[in-house]
Amino acid sequence: MSTAIELAGRVAIVTGGTRGVGRGIARRFLEAGTEVVVCSRREPEELPAAGGRSALFLPADVREVEQIAEVVRVTRERFGRIDVLVNNAGGAPRADAATASPRFSEKIIALNLVAPLHFSQQVNAVMQEQEEGGSIIQIASVSALRPSPGAAAYAAAKAGLLSLTQTLAVEWAPRVRVNAVAVGMVRTELAHLHYGDEEGVAAVGRTVPLGRLAEPEDVGDACLFLASDLARYVSGASLLVHGGGERPAYLDAARGVRDG
Secondary structure, eight states: OOOSOOOTTOEEEEETTTSHHHHHHHHHHHHTTOEEEEEESSOOSSOOEETTEEOEEEEOOTTOHHHHHHHHHHHHHHHSOOOEEEEOOOOOOOOOTTTOOHHHHHHHHIIIIIHHHHHHHHHHHHHTTSTTOEEEEEEEEGGGTSOOTTOHHHHHHHHHHHHHHHHHHHHSTTTEEEEEEEEOOBOOTTHHHHHOSHHHHHHHHTTSTTSSOBOHHHHHHHHHHHHSGGGTTOOSOEEEESTTOOOOHHHHHHHHHHHO
16 A cells, blocks of 8 residues: 655654564555664564665664664664654553562563653754754553553553653754654554454454554554654644544443343
8 A cells, every 4th residue: 555645865763663563654654765764672584665675674672772872873874864753662461450560560661651752862862953853753552541451551651651742742842743643452463462363353343433453554654644744733742543442331331231
């Protein structure tokens, strides 16, 4: 699927861009003509590619400030600029809030909140020197907006990320725009770990008003918009990409009472 948004000549960094949602985001930017740098702790077997072009991979643990600085340095040295940062790296295994260890919670918050702040700081320093400024996009989650049993630290970190987005948008304006994408359920190569087999994925998809889980490229399209000149007056915003959200449980409960 081709995109109508063209970002040729621009340079984007996508953290965690080697698989899942990040890979879909990287592919969309490549299709739009962007030079794309992806980073993760492990080198992928296959790099994101589109239109005969591949992303540049740089190894980095985004929880380590020195490794963030190296990604920023190499990207600027190679391409001369950084126009877009997508803070996508994140996630968390399921954990009961009553028994999760302090170390576990600290690591989850470090990955999902502190790392995006540090990466944003490093890239902002570059963007502020550019006449065209730049765009920073935080990949958040609907978990930040509703109860998320089994993901307390993750949800709290993503809620903090939405707050961070608003503050940075004020502090770093007018040269740098900062926005967030609050993502719902996404079908990735790891979807079976959360939703089961194909039948389970389809059943979960039917609970979404639009009738399916998101594809990684759906998130990528939202990021393309926020990075483009079409969003030139959009900053400090949180864009919901969740297919309409979730059907309120009380509707089905009330219908069950009536049917009974």
